[in-house]
Every structure is written in structure tokens, then in C-alpha cells.
Amino acid sequence: MNRRQFFKLCAAGAATSAISALGLMSEKAYAAVREFKLISAKETRNNCCYCSVGCGLLMYSKGSNGKNAEQTIFHIEGDADHPVNRGALCPKGAGLVDYVNSPNRLKYPEYRAPGSNEWTRISWDDAFQRIARLLKNDRDANLIEKNSAGTTVNRWLSTGMMTSSAMPNEGGYITQKFARALGLVAIDTIARN
Amino acid sequence: MTNHWIDIKNSNVIIIMGGNAAEAHPVGFGWVTEAMQHNNAKLVVVDPRFTRSAAVADYYAPLRSGTDIAFLLGVIRYLIETKQVNYDYVKAYTNAGYIVREDFSFNEGLFSGFNEETDSYDKESWYYELDEEGHAKIDPGFENPRCVWNLMKQHVDRYDFETVSNITGTPIADYEVVCQQIGSTHTHDRAATFMYALGWTHHTKGAQNIRSMAMVQLLLGNIGVLGGGVNALRGHSNVQGATDMGLLCQSLPGYLKLPSDKDTDLKTYLKHNTPIALRPDQTNYWQNYPKFFISQMKSYWGDNATAANDFGYDWVPKWDKQYDFTKHLDMAYHGEVNGYIIQGVNAINSMPNRNKVLKALSNLKYMVVLDALATETATFWQNADGFNEVNPAEIMTEVFRLPTTCFAEEEGSIVNSGRWMQWHWKGANPPGEAKPDAEILSGVLMEMRKLYKQEGGKLPEPLNAISWDYHNPLAPHAEEVARELNGKDLLTNRQISSFAELKDDGSTASACWIYAGSWTEEGNLMARRDNHDPSGKGVTPGWAFAWPANRRVLYNRASCDLNGKPWDPKRTIVEWVDGKWHGIDVGDFNMKLTPQQSAGPFIMQPEGVGRFFALKLLAEGPFPEHYEPMESPIGVNPLHKVTSNPAVRMLPGVKETLGSHKDFPYVATTYCVTEHFNFWSTHARLAAISMPETFVEMDEMLAAEKGIANGDWVTVSSKRGSIQTKALVTKRLQPLKVNGQLVHTIGLPRHGSHNALTRKSYSCNVLTTEVGDANTQVPEFKAFLVNIAKAEGI
Numbered sequence: 001m002n003r004r005q006f007f008k009l010c011a012a013g014a015a016t017s018a019i020s021a022l023g024l025m026s027e028k029a030y031a032a033v034r035e036f037k038l039i040s041a042k043e044t045r046n047n048c049c050y051c052s053v054g055c056g057l058l059m060y061s062k063g064s065n066g067k068n069a070e071q072t073i074f075h076i077e078g079d080a081d082h083p084v085n086r087g088a089l090c091p092k093g094a095g096l097v098d099y100v101n102s103p104n105r106l107k108y109p110e111y112r113a114p115g116s117n118e119w120t121r122i123s124w125d126d127a128f129q130r131i132a133r134l135l136k137n138d139r140d141a142n143l144i145e146k147n148s149a150g151t152t153v154n155r156w157l158s159t160g161m162m163t164s165s166a167m168p169n170e171g172g173y174i175t176q177k178f179a180r181a182l183g184l185v186a187i188d189t190i191a192r193n
Numbered sequence: 194m195t196n197h198w199i200d201i202k203n204s205n206v207i208i209i210m211g212g213n214a215a216e217a218h219p220v221g222f223g224w225v226t227e228a229m230q231h232n233n234a235k236l237v238v239v240d241p242r243f244t245r246s247a248a249v250a251d252y253y254a255p256l257r258s259g260t261d262i263a264f265l266l267g268v269i270r271y272l273i274e275t276k277q278v279n280y281d282y283v284k285a286y287t288n289a290g291y292i293v294r295e296d297f298s299f300n301e302g303l304f305s306g307f308n309e310e311t312d313s314y315d316k317e318s319w320y321y322e323l324d325e326e327g328h329a330k331i332d333p334g335f336e337n338p339r340c341v342w343n344l345m346k347q348h349v350d351r352y353d354f355e356t357v358s359n360i361t362g363t364p365i366a367d368y369e370v371v372c373q374q375i376g377s378t379h380t381h382d383r384a385a386t387f388m389y390a391l392g393w394t395h396h397t398k399g400a401q402n403i404r405s406m407a408m409v410q411l412l413l414g415n416i417g418v419l420g421g422g423v424n425a426l427r428g429h430s431n432v433q434g435a436t437d438m439g440l441l442c443q444s445l446p447g448y449l450k451l452p453s454d455k456d457t458d459l460k461t462y463l464k465h466n467t468p469i470a471l472r473p474d475q476t477n478y479w480q481n482y483p484k485f486f487i488s489q490m491k492s493y494w495g496d497n498a499t500a501a502n503d504f505g506y507d508w509v510p511k512w513d514k515q516y517d518f519t520k521h522l523d524m525a526y527h528g529e530v531n532g533y534i535i536q537g538v539n540a541i542n543s544m545p546n547r548n549k550v551l552k553a554l555s556n557l558k559y560m561v562v563l564d565a566l567a568t569e570t571a572t573f574w575q576n577a578d579g580f581n582e583v584n585p586a587e588i589m590t591e592v593f594r595l596p597t598t599c600f601a602e603e604e605g606s607i608v609n610s611g612r613w614m615q616w617h618w619k620g621a622n623p624p625g626e627a628k629p630d631a632e633i634l635s636g637v638l639m640e641m642r643k644l645y646k647q648e649g650g651k652l653p654e655p656l657n658a659i660s661w662d663y664h665n666p667l668a669p670h671a672e673e674v675a676r677e678l679n680g681k682d683l684l685t686n687r688q689i690s691s692f693a694e695l696k697d698d699g700s701t702a703s704a705c706w707i708y709a710g711s712w713t714e715e716g717n718l719m720a721r722r723d724n725h726d727p728s729g730k731g732v733t734p735g736w737a738f739a740w741p742a743n744r745r746v747l748y749n750r751a752s753c754d755l756n757g758k759p760w761d762p763k764r765t766i767v768e769w770v771d772g773k774w775h776g777i778d779v780g781d782f783n784m785k786l787t788p789q790q791s792a793g794p795f796i797m798q799p800e801g802v803g804r805f806f807a808l809k810l811l812a813e814g815p816f817p818e819h820y821e822p823m824e825s826p827i828g829v830n831p832l833h834k835v836t837s838n839p840a841v842r843m844l845p846g847v848k849e850t851l852g853s854h855k856d857f858p859y860v861a862t863t864y865c866v867t868e869h870f871n872f873w874s875t876h877a878r879l880a881a882i883s884m885p886e887t888f889v890e891m892d893e894m895l896a897a898e899k900g901i902a903n904g905d906w907v908t909v910s911s912k913r914g915s916i917q918t919k920a921l922v923t924k925r926l927q928p929l930k931v932n933g934q935l936v937h938t939i940g941l942p943r944h945g946s947h948n949a950l951t952r953k954s955y956s957c958n959v960l961t962t963e964v965g966d967a968n969t970q971v972p973e974f975k976a977f978l979v980n981i982a983k984a985e986g987i
Contacts, residue, residue: 044620045722047607049600050870052427053198053221054609059601059620071621073601078220083724083733084198084609090219091868095879099599100621104567104876104949106596107625112574114589124626124636127593132640134559134591138531140650151457153511154652158530160521163440164537164563165429167597167630168605169614170674172431172438173704174631175536176446177493178638180509181659183652185451186516186530189440190538191432192971 038075045079048093049166055093056082073100135159135182143183160186195422195747196386197611197739199731202227203420203764206374206385210239211261211393211402215246216867218390218426221610222246225388228420237374239264239363240392241862241938242890243925252374254367257929257936258862259396259822259976260360265405266817267357268372270349272412277376279414282760284333286751286794287411287803289342292322292330297815299348302835304814313840316809321471321800329471329800341806345408348816351832360819360831362929362936379413381760384420391428395863395975397838399966401817404807408817411803417751417781417794419730419764424610430600431607434614437705437740442516445509446678446705449486452506454513459503462486471800476782478796483697484706491702492677495660500699508655515842517970518544519963523844525553536563536630537597541570541581542872542946542956545963545972546850546913551583559591563633565599566876569948569956579917580947580955596627603629605671606711606719608740614711615737616675616719632668639667675719678704679712688713691742711738718743728777730764744779750794751803757788812967813840822976823964826854827932840967847963852912857978859895860938861911863957869942872956875949886952888919890940891981892926899983906984909939909960911977916955917984918945939981 041060048055056079063071076096080087089096109127110119122130142158161184163175179187201207201224214222226249228234238250239261247253256264272278283289296318298305306315321329322339335342358365378385387410393402407416407423415421427433439446443453449466456462463483470477490504498504514520518540524530526549533554544550554560554573562571573581574588600607602623606614628636638661645653663669680689680703692709695701703709711719723735732745739745746752749766753759757769767776767784774784782791793801807815820838821830830836865871868884875881889909891901901907903922908915928935945954960979965972 046617052610073621085220098877098879100601102876110594112592117585128636128640152507155510159532161534162538165432165435169434170605170671171630178634181655183510186521188518189435
């Protein structure tokens with residue numbers, strides 16, 4: 001029996017015993033216990049994003065993710081089947097749903113002009129175009145194709161990249177390919193600090 | 194980790210030093226208490242502070258921050274002197290009997306080859322004596338005075354109890370107990386594990402801290418066995434994966450090297466990186482380097498990588514210097530950098546010497562921030578009185594702030610400390626218009642391709658050649674990339690199942706050879722969720738995928754003797770029975786070989802054994818040596834005239850930012866509290882409520898001297914800046930007697946933010962120094978000097 005089946009059984013058992021206690025077994029039931037709130041939720045497996053113990057998570061969301069039914073996560077708990085955390089989470093992990101739904105999450109691309117004291121919202125296309133222009137101008141001006149000994153080195157030092165240690169490997173590899181294709185060598189991950 | 198989290202339950206002695214697992218890795222720490230309750234294990238904690246790990250330990254010993262090497266070399270001396278050494282293991286599986294060159298020496302704090310003008314070593318003499326065939330010479334009886342065993346014995350001889358205690362401040366009685374506990378695991382039927390984290394890496398000799406411990410573990414025969422190992426408790430959830438992905442200034446995925454200017458062509462590069470065996474009949478696994486690299490180039494450049502163009506070798510950028518964070522921010526500080534892409538890093542709070550970082554970022558022409566949260570870095574140009582004092586009108590940096598998904602809104606794999614690649618699934622859409630990092634970078638790259646096509650420009654070839662043949666080049670799927678990481682046979686188009694299938698002729702592609710086997714023709718092995726533990730030893734081969742090759746305990750050949758018999762039958766991982774290898778884990782050797790053929794368990798080394806003597810691999814010497822932190826509270830090295838690590842990189846102008854113990858008499862160290870993950874969880878309401886602000890922790894004697902009461906506002910200053918915060922006066926810190934004086938340590942939590950849901954608070958990197966480890970350049974966040982005073986008028 002998995003965890004979900006266990007919940008269903010418990011809820012069904014509670015309903016049945018409540019009904020029999022009232023002597024209404026063969027009659028139509030007018031009252032029912034409130035359904036356990038996770039039963040109707042969608043359960044998704046994930047791992048904690050904070051430290052490297054890699055605790056298993058179960059994330060619960062409402063909504064089918066169809067049109068007009070946005071999925072939203074309302075509860076996160078430890079995965080009892082996970083061999084390392086066995087259902088447990090630390091104080092940080094226990095509050096993960098507050099990170100996912102933090103009021104400080106960024107929602108739109110924004111731009112701050114030189115000397116300005118504010119953000120202005122821009123579109124993704126606008127962001128990509130402007131960033132590509134800035135990167136290209138700097139790369140064209142500063143890419144070093146050969147060193148003083150005449151060796152091909154193709155490095156670009158006037159732009160650097162700091163890379164995330166929480167994104168998945170797949171994003172990491174895309175980052176690696178992006179950076180090296182451009183000629184970046186000043187790339188570093190927060191692993192160092 | 195050589196081992197993994199659950200394996201801690203198999204330990205007999207657990208030493209937490211350079212970390213605080215109970216607080217920073219609380220759920221992993223559950224396996225420590227499991228070992229204490231069910232395996233009668235003893236927990237030993239060595240830390241400047243009486244941490245939450247110490248609170249449940251059997252034995253606690255304080256030490257002065259930055260003196261771990263003295264502590265551990267003293268342990269080595271004790272083990273040798275009391276003969277608490279696993280001699281069978283040491284003789285069979287280490288380089289103790291290897292003979293070192295005649296010209297190698299160590300005198301008055303310096304190894305042979307030091308150049309006082311360049312502050313660096315010529316490492317020529319740090320090597321074995323070789324015979325005519327190029328093999329290392331050995332004296333199996335350890336009688337040759339030049340063999341590693343005798344040189345090591347001589348090297349550690351200075352670290353007697355009194356000397357160690359004088360440097361570390363650890364009371365001798367406490368120290369002796371720790372030595373005894375560690376020594377008790379030299380027998381075949383006992384194992385010790387060391388758990389460490391940033392408490393060891395955040396030093397100017399961090400790599401040597403860890404090496405000292407690895408030497409202890411080799412002496413005790415504790416590597417490659419259940420319950421043993423060298424176990425780094427890594428930081429972020431995928432810091433292991435980010436390192437595997439080579440997101441470092443001198444790396445490529447799978448621990449391959451980014452070529453340097455010295456690697457003038459492919460042939461030279463491969464020659465520099467493909468070792469020749471130093472002993473007969475060794476596996477010498479890195480001999481396969483060309484297969485791994487060429488397959489990686491096939492993954493990078495696809496059909497554009499051919500034998501005729503050296504598989505795209507020229508397109509890979511070459512380094513001439515180490516451009517790590519510190520170096521590159523120093524360049525930005527001096528106006529030599531125009532742009533930065535900052536992905537998921539709150540640089541202004543986490544890089545050392547905040548005032549310098551602020552100036553460096555202000556010098557940029559443009560900055561692109563990819564983050565899920567509104568960090569202080571993206572708004573470094575906004576004034577925040579007392580925390581970030583700037584005039585926005587004077588900062589001419591163009592800044593883009595791009596919203597990313599968080600873990601819950603994307604799928605992919607992350608790697609935990611135990612090298613488990615765990616696949617995760619998307620549970621919701623991101624807020625607003627947020628996108629995964631891969632989509633954002635793809636969007637920028639595609640726009641750049643357009644521009645190069647329209648108007649030409651410098652070297653467009655690599656940009657166009659980089660393989661981006663995803664179903665939607667603007668939105669690569671995690672599944673597609675994961676398959677690419679694993680690799681395939683290009684002739685049959687089938688996913689490979691092992692790195693043993695890789696070729697150096699361009700007929701295979703694999704982005705990261707150590708990930709081979711994670712997504713095979715069988716499907717996504719990282720998504721497996723079978724928690725079955727058939728042996729009861731915590732080995733769960735059906736849960737996710739552990740790189741390499743789904744191996745759970747590295748170097749496990751060392752758990753058996755030369756004949757393939759387990760040293761301890763109760764800890765069998767693999768064994769040779771009836772002419773075959775059997776085991777509960779994937780062998781870390783070719784399981785088709787006989788025990789005698791596979792007797793070199795450290796297969797990544799060209800001599801197949803563990804190294805007490807590290808040859809030329811580290812910057813400051815083949816043996817660890819105690820040096821004071823760059824800012825020393827005693828100002829001298831009690832051992833010799835070389836005060837601090839002689840091989841550190843000192844960028845011009847940085848020396849002037851170091852303070853003296855006369856002006857800044859107290860040692861400061863940084864740490865994490867259990868409620869917060871740096872300045873990340875400070876944006877989560879529950880965590881912000883449970884720990885709403887920062888503080889400075891100090892001992893009662895120092896507080897009394899300074900007239901500071903618990904909760905008072907204080908000013909803490911270093912040569913680099915000062916902060917104001919509240920005092921937390923505790924018994925957890927105690928002054929230590931060091932070299933005839935009392936040394937006080939103060940503690941600074943790292944979670945200070947001024948732009949989160951917590952109360953506005955200082956960030957401790959205002960105070961920290963940028964001088965880093967001589968090998969890794971990790972800044973010395975754990976031992977620097979400050980002064981402290983009661984703040985008036987607040």
C-alpha cells in the first residue's frame with residue numbers, strides 16, 4: 001500500500017465508523033467527515049532545494065493545470081519513502097512552500113537604465129535583444145583570438161559569469177555550453193564560497 | 194562524499210570537524226544519531242564553538258579557528274607513535290613505501306623549491322624516485338630513510354601534544370581523548386568517518402585541512418569501507434552537480450580540464466592530461482582521458498566536431514590565469530570588466546569584502562541577473578541607509594533582472610553529497626513570466642546568432658557550431674539534455690550504458706563521462722524510486738543513480754585484502770568467492786580482473802594507491818603544514834618563521850586590506866543557523882519568523898571586559914569595514930589559551946539581508962577578507978580578525 005492509498009483507507013475508515021456509530025448503516029447518510037485535504041491534491045515528487053542532503057519531498061497542488069485551472073502548490077512535506085530523510089525535513093525544508101510562494105519571487109523581466117533609481121518592466125523579446133546586443137558589442141571588441149605567442153586562445157575576459165548551484169544539471173550543462181561557445185573563461189559557481 | 198548519507202550508520206566513530214551537521218545538515222545528521230543508538234558509535238566534535246552537533250556529542254574538543262592542520266598532524270604523530278595504524282592496509286594500498294627524490298626537503302616551514310620573488314614553488318623535487326622503466330621505486334619494508342613513511346614520520350614529529358595544544362588552544366586532556374577515539378578505528382573491524390563542510394574549506398589552507406584528514410583515514414584503513422570515507426557535506430542542493438558540470442574557471446564537465454595556453458593543440462592537451470602508469474599493471478583510469486574529452490567535444494559541437502578540425506578544440510577558450518570570482522571581481526574593481534551575467538548568486542552578500550564588491554559592480558557597463566528572488570545583488574544600485582549606501586545617479590550600470598523558475602516549477606536532476614543524481618518533477622507553473630535558466634540563455638544565444646548573421650563580427654564559428662539541436666532551440670527540455678549528458682553511440686544512435694563504451698575517434702558522444710549510465714536504453718535511471726536495501730547496510734541500488742556507474746561507496750576494492758577477502762566480514766561490500774567477484778555494490782574496479790590484478794584500489798591514480806605524499810598536486814607542499822590564518826591573533830607561527838601560507842595568491846593592493854592583531858585582536862568566524870540557508874530562506878516567511886535577524890555571538894569574559902550585555906547593540910569592525918548588530922553573549926564560545934595569550938573568538942551568522950522578509954540586517958561579508966586558499970581560492974571566511982565595541986547612540 002502506498003501513502004496515497006493509506007490516506008484514502010484512513011478517510012474511508014473514519015467515515016464508515018462515524019456512520020455506524022450513529023446507527024445509520026443502512027440509511028442514507030446526511031453527515032460526512034471532512035475529506036482529508038491532500039486526497040484531492042495532485043502529488044509531485046521533488047527534492048529539497050536548500051542543502052545537499054537531497055531530502056525527498058512530496059509537493060501537493062490544486063488545479064488540473066488545464067486552461068483557467070492553474071496549478072498552485074499549497075503544501076510540501078518530506079517523502080516518507082525516501083531512504084535518506086524517511087519523511088523528515090529540517091526547519092528550512094518545512095517552510096519550503098513559503099519559498100515557492102514568497103512575495104519576493106520575481107515575475108517579469110525588468111530593466112534598470114544607467115543612473116536610474118527604478119525598474120521598468122520589459123518583454124522577454126526586448127530583454128533578449130538588448131542583452132544579445134550588449135554581449136555582442138563587448139565580445140566583438142574584446143575577444144582575444146590569439147595570445148602574444150600566436151597560440152589560438154579564443155577567450156573573452158571582459159565579461160564574466162557567476163553560475164547557480166541550485167539549478168538542475170541540465171540547466172548547468174546548457175550554461176556550460178553557452179559560456180564556452182561565447183569564449184567565457186571567467187565563470188565560477190558559488191561552490192567556491 | 195566517498196560514501197553516502199545512510200552509510201554513516203555503519204560507522205563506529207564519527208568525527209565532525211569543520212562542519213556542524215546537526216544545524217546545517219540536520220536531516221543527514223539523523224544518520225549520526227542512528228549510528229549512536231544502533232551501532233554504539235561515538236560522536237566526536239571538534240569546533241571553535243560548542244555547536245548543536247557538540248551538544249549531542251560524546252566528546253567535544255574546542256580548537257582555535259584556522260589550526261586544524263596542527264590538530265590533525267598531531268593525531269597522525271600519535272597514531273604512529275602508539276602503533277594504532279592499520280599496517281596491512283597502509284602497506285598494500287598507500288604510497289608509504291614509495292621512495293622520494295633526494296632533492297626533496299623541508300626546512301623551517303618551507304619545502305624545497307620555494308622562490309621568494311614569486312612566492313611560489315618549483316615543484317620538481319616533490320616526486321618519487323623512478324627506475325629505468327619510469328616506475329616509482331618502493332621499499333616495502335619502510336627502511337629506506339627517503340621513503341614516504343619515514344619522511345612523514347619525521348614531518349609530524351614536531352606536533353607533540355604540548356606543541357599542538359599551544360597552537361590550537363585545545364586542552365591536552367580533551368585532545369588526548371579525541372586521539373584515542375580516532376585511534377580505536379585502526380583495527381579491521383572498526384571504521385571512522387569524518388564529516389566536514391565549509392568549516393574546512395573557508396581557509397587559506399582549506400585543501401590541506403582536508404588532505405590531513407584523508408591521511409588520517411589512510412593510516413587507519415578507513416577509506417573504501419562501509420562506515421568510513423572522506424565525507425564532504427556539500428552546501429547547495431546541486432553544488433555537487435554544478436561542479437560535475439565544470440562551472441568553474443578551469444574546468445569542463447566530468448572533472449576534465451579547461452585547456453590553458455600551454456595546451457597549444459589537441460595533441461599537446463591530451464598529452465598533458467593523460468597520465469602514464471607509475472607502477473606496473475595499474476588500471477590508471479585517467480589513461481582514458483582522450484575518450485572522455487573527444488566524446489565531450491562531440492556533444493558540444495555535434496557534427497561540426499571532426500577529426501579534421503581536432504574535434505573543435507580551437508573553439509574551446511583557453512585560460513592563462515585563474516579567473517575565479519575573487520580575481521575577476523578584482524579586475525572589475527580596477528575597471529577591466531564590462532559585463533556580468535549573474536545566475537542564482539547573491540554576489541553582493543556572499544563575495545568577500547562587500548565594499549570592494551560594490552565598487553566592482555558599480556564599474557560594470559551591464560549586468561544581467563537571473564534569479565527566482567529579488568536579491569540585494571540585482572539592486573546594488575539602490576540606496577539602503579546603513580546597509581548599502583550609494584547614489585543611484587552615479588551608477589551607470591545597465592541592469593537586467595530576469596525571473597527564473599524555482600525547483601518546484603521545473604524538472605531535472607540534482608546531485609546530493611552522496612553523488613546521487615535524483616530526478617525531480619514539476620509541480621506547478623512559475624509565477625508571472627518566469628522561465629528556466631536554460632530557456633533564458635537559449636533566448637540570448639539565438640538572438641546573438643541572428644546578430645552575427647546580420648552584421649558579422651568576431652569569431653562567430655563556435656557560437657554557430659555549438660550543438661543546440663533541441664526540439665525547440667528556445668526551450669531545451671530537461672529530458673533531452675539529460676540524454677545528452679549520458680551520451681550515445683553515434684553509429685547506432687543508441688544511448689550508452691557505461692563510460693567504458695566511449696571512444697576517442699569521434700564515434701561516441703557523452704557530455705559528462707561520469708554521468709554515463711544515468712539515462713540508458715532502459716530509460717531514466719535517475720527517476721528510479723525503489724528504496725529496497727537488500728543487504729541492510731544502507732545500499733539502495735534502485736534509488737536514483739549514483740555516479741559513477743551507480744556505485745555507492747568509492748574505492749570499495751580497498752575493503753578487501755590483496756586476495757579479495759573482506760578485511761571485516763561484517764562490512765562486506767565486495768568479495769572474491771569461487772573465482773568471481775560478488776557484492777552489494779558496484780565494484781570500483783574492473784570486476785573481470787582477479788584480486789591480484791585489481792589490487793590497486795585507487796584506480797584514478799597512476800600508481801593505484803592512496804597518497805600520504807601528494808606529489809605536485811597542491812600549491813603549498815606535498816605534506817600539510819600548519820600556517821597561521823592570513824590575519825593571525827598571535828602574529829607569529831610558533832613552529833617557524835613562515836607565518837602564513839607562503840603560496841597564497843596575493844593580488845596587488847590586497848595586503849593593505851589585512852589587519853594586525855594589535856588593532857583587531859579577536860578571531861571572527863562565520864557560520865549558518867539551522868533556520869536559514871544564507872540569504873535565500875530569508876525570503877520564506879516561516880524561516881523569517883523563526884529567525885528574524887542576525888547577531889554577533891561572543892563569550893562572557895569578552896562581553897564583561899567590553900561592558901556588553903546580552904542584546905546590546907555593538908559595532909564589529911575589521912580592516913575592511915564595520916557593521917552594527919546585537920550581541921548574543923553565550924557560553925558556547927570560550928576563550929582559548931594560545932601561545933601564552935588568551936584568544937577570544939566571535940561568531941557571525943551568514944544570513945544577514947537588508948532586502949528580505951527578515952529584519953534589515955548587515956551582511957557579514959563587509960568584514961571578510963578576499964585572500965583565499967592557495968589551490969581553490971576559497972576565501973578565508975572562517976578565520977579573520979576584528980575588533981568589537983559597544984555601540985553608542987543606537
